Amino acid sequence: MSATAVHSLWTTAGEVTSAAPGDRFTAPTIEYAQLAPVLIVVGVAVLGVLVEAFVPRRHRYTTQVFLTVVALAASFAAVIGLAADGYATKSAHIAAMGAIAVDGPALFLQGTILLVSMVSVFTFAERRLDPASHGNRVDSFAAQAGSVPGSDGEKAAVKAGFTTTEVFPLVLFSVAGMLVFPAANDLLTLFVALEVFSLPLYLLCAVARRKRLMSQESAVKYFLLGSFSSAFLLFGIALLYGYAGTVSYAGIAAVVDGGVQDIDPALADTMGNDALLLIGGALVLMGLLFKVGAVPFHMWTPDVYQGAPTPVTGFMAAATKVAAFGALLRLLYVVLPGLTWDLRPVMWGVAIVTMVGGAVVAITQTDIKRLLAYSSIAHAGFILAGVIAASPEGISSVLFYLGVYSFVTVGAFAVVTLVRDAGGEATHLSKWAGLGRRSPLTAAVFAVFLLSFAGIPLTSGFSGKFAVFKAAADGGAAGLVVVGVISSAIAAFFYIRVIVLMFFSEPKADGPTVAVPSPLTMTTIAVGVAVTLVLGLAPQYFLDLASQAGVFVR
Amino acid sequence: MNPVNYLYLAALLFTIGASGVLIRRNAIVVFMCIELMLNACNLTLVTFSRMHGNLDGQILAFFTMVVAAAEVVVGLAIIVSLFRSRHSASVDDASLMKL
Numbered sequence: 156m157s158a159t160a161v162h163s164l165w166t167t168a169g170e171v172t173s174a175a176p177g178d179r180f181t182a183p184t185i186e187y188a189q190l191a192p193v194l195i196v197v198g199v200a201v202l203g204v205l206v207e208a209f210v211p212r213r214h215r216y217t218t219q220v221f222l223t224v225v226a227l228a229a230s231f232a233a234v235i236g237l238a239a240d241g242y243a244t245k246s247a248h249i250a251a252m253g254a255i256a257v258d259g260p261a262l263f264l265q266g267t268i269l270l271v272s273m274v275s276v277f278t279f280a281e282r283r284l285d286p287a288s289h290g291n292r293v294d295s296f297a298a299q300a301g302s303v304p305g306s307d308g309e310k311a312a313v314k315a316g317f318t319t320t321e322v323f324p325l326v327l328f329s330v331a332g333m334l335v336f337p338a339a340n341d342l343l344t345l346f347v348a349l350e351v352f353s354l355p356l357y358l359l360c361a362v363a364r365r366k367r368l369m370s371q372e373s374a375v376k377y378f379l380l381g382s383f384s385s386a387f388l389l390f391g392i393a394l395l396y397g398y399a400g401t402v403s404y405a406g407i408a409a410v411v412d413g414g415v416q417d418i419d420p421a422l423a424d425t426m427g428n429d430a431l432l433l434i435g436g437a438l439v440l441m442g443l444l445f446k447v448g449a450v451p452f453h454m455w456t457p458d459v460y461q462g463a464p465t466p467v468t469g470f471m472a473a474a475t476k477v478a479a480f481g482a483l484l485r486l487l488y489v490v491l492p493g494l495t496w497d498l499r500p501v502m503w504g505v506a507i508v509t510m511v512g513g514a515v516v517a518i519t520q521t522d523i524k525r526l527l528a529y530s531s532i533a534h535a536g537f538i539l540a541g542v543i544a545a546s547p548e549g550i551s552s553v554l555f556y557l558g559v560y561s562f563v564t565v566g567a568f569a570v571v572t573l574v575r576d577a578g579g580e581a582t583h584l585s586k587w588a589g590l591g592r593r594s595p596l597t598a599a600v601f602a603v604f605l606l607s608f609a610g611i612p613l614t615s616g617f618s619g620k621f622a623v624f625k626a627a628a629d630g631g632a633a634g635l636v637v638v639g640v641i642s643s644a645i646a647a648f649f650y651i652r653v654i655v656l657m658f659f660s661e662p663k664a665d666g667p668t669v670a671v672p673s674p675l676t677m678t679t680i681a682v683g684v685a686v687t688l689v690l691g692l693a694p695q696y697f698l699d700l701a702s703q704a705g706v707f708v709r
Numbered sequence: 710m711n712p713v714n715y716l717y718l719a720a721l722l723f724t725i726g727a728s729g730v731l732i733r734r735n736a737i738v739v740f741m742c743i744e745l746m747l748n749a750c751n752l753t754l755v756t757f758s759r760m761h762g763n764l765d766g767q768i769l770a771f772f773t774m775v776v777a778a779a780e781v782v783v784g785l786a787i788i789v790s791l792f793r794s795r796h797s798a799s800v801d802d803a804s805l806m807k808l
Contacts, residue, residue: 304794347772373806378788392769393754457806
């Protein structure tokens with residue numbers, strides 16, 4: 156390529172802008188009403204920061220919980236309003252100068268994320284599980300996250316009754332990023348949304364009240380690996396930009412499909428260069444598969460899930476997965492449909508090792524949070540089978556599965572917060588022996604969640620798995636379905652083992668106690684059970700909803 | 710000068726950063742290597758922006774800088790809090806949880 160040709164591009168572009176002095180700069184049109192779900196959450200998050208600065212300490216907890224719940228509810232109402240206006244189906248379109256898509260999958264996933272975050276925030280706000288210290292009720296978060304564990308500074312903070320109410324604005328910022336992530340319609344928005352939802356999560360992982368060292372360790376691991384993967388994602392974005400000369404999804408797809416004919420000769424070895432497309436596409440996919448927790452990129456999952464405060468783990472496990480799969484679906488269906496056949500072997504491989512790897516390694520786990528982490532990896536594999544199906548049924552089954560899975564996950568981690576001994580949560584599996592004899596209700600609820608994870612009929616897990624595997628089989632991925640069913644059987648083994656441990660073994664003398672939660676956590680668990688049973692017994696309405704929502708706008 | 714050379718330089722910087730993340734053991738150095746990777750991405754974006762003759766890449770580079778700054782804030786907060794409670798910033802020492 157000659158340098159003069161490149162230079163001429165610049166001067167031409169300069170002449171065009173200076174030729175029309177009347178409109179050198181056109182203000183962008185922003186459809187505020189259609190962006191309302193995101194704007195409400197961001198706005199209240201900023202308000203939450205101001206609350207931290209100006210409201211007296213004793214009122215902050217109440218104010219923050221109230222603001223957070225109201226923001227999530229209002230945002231959910233806005234999503235419902237948009238869906239009722241037909242944005243999910245016939246009038247789906249692209250808002251904010253091509254940055255955000257307002258369509259069925261985006262609204263469905265945003266609704267799911269908001270509801271799941273709402274029930275997770277209830278577990279964040281729970282203050283009855285830990286014994287009160289110095290007459291102050293405490294939640295799962297450190298008195299003062301900046302103080303060194305065990306130091307005088309921390310003791311003083313505990314004595315003064317400090318709590319980390321900053322977690323609520325952090326959750327809201329994270330939710331805002333997650334709302335944008337599945338709706339992002341260009342690679343720039345995708346990257347910014349990824350960072351907006353990841354950075355608060357890194358911080359939230361580090362602020363556990365008990366076991367702070369583990370919590371900080373998990374935060375460092377999550378942060379280093381997370382930013383490592385987002386650097387790869389960004390490099391992929393740079394290469395895709397070099398390939399297409401634009402970062403908008405539709406623009407890249409047009410170049411992939413060969414729709415752009417008049418390529419400048421000066422760009423002949425850049426634009427439309429398949430090497431850039433394949434490497435760039437693979438790197439972006441890698442960044443998304445990291446967030447999803449698929450197997451070659453899953454190393455962070457068990458450590459982070461184990462070390463993070465359990466309410467944060469529940470929120471992260473559920474909502475991150477929904478957002479990341481949404482972005483993955485949009486990328487594969489809108490940007491890279493031309494690459495379906497090139498990517499197929501890779502995606503097959505990832506899905507197979509994810510399903511089998513997650514299920515097999517979970518068998519050897521002795522910690523309930525690690526066990527749930529590996530189970531989440533296996534579930535990521537099942538969802539990937541639906542993603543690979545490359546059909547409308549594939550999209551709607553993935554949407555349905557994500558809705559089902561996220562509520563069960565939040566509920567299961569909420570139950571984990573209840574089982575406690577002197578050192579905080581008793582997460583070692585041996586401590587759970589005989590739990591069914593001591594607290595039959597808690598154990599029964601947890602058993603329902605485990606059965607749903609295992610995909611036993613009459614629970615939501617079964618309808619989700621059935622939908623995903625059916626779509627995969629119809630989409631020509633019958634081999635994946637066979638692997639999926641086998642790894643479901645392997646996974647069922649360790650879920651059932653926990654149930655057997657809870658109900659059919661003798662309780663230990665120094666076993667944990669089950670704390671009686673406030674109505675907040677009870678609501679979380681009750682919603683989880685209700686969703687599990689309703690979507691298990693009568694899934695049809697929600698399957699229809701998902702299939703109506705399953706069309707991407709381009 | 711042919712702008713493609715900058716792409717090679719950027720790819721080289723990115724590789725150096727990625728190898729640094731994998732090889733080095735101090736959390737701060739690992740983090741610096743990640744920043745190097747992000748800056749390599751910036752160089753790639755700006756080069757492509759020049760080759761294509763549009764500004765999208767340069768705007769993306771600005772956003773990357775802002776994101777990198779935010780990441781520094783969050784990352785240093787986490788690494789410093791780990792250092793204060795362990796008196797070590799080595800990523801190998803942080804091994805309470807089995808792999």
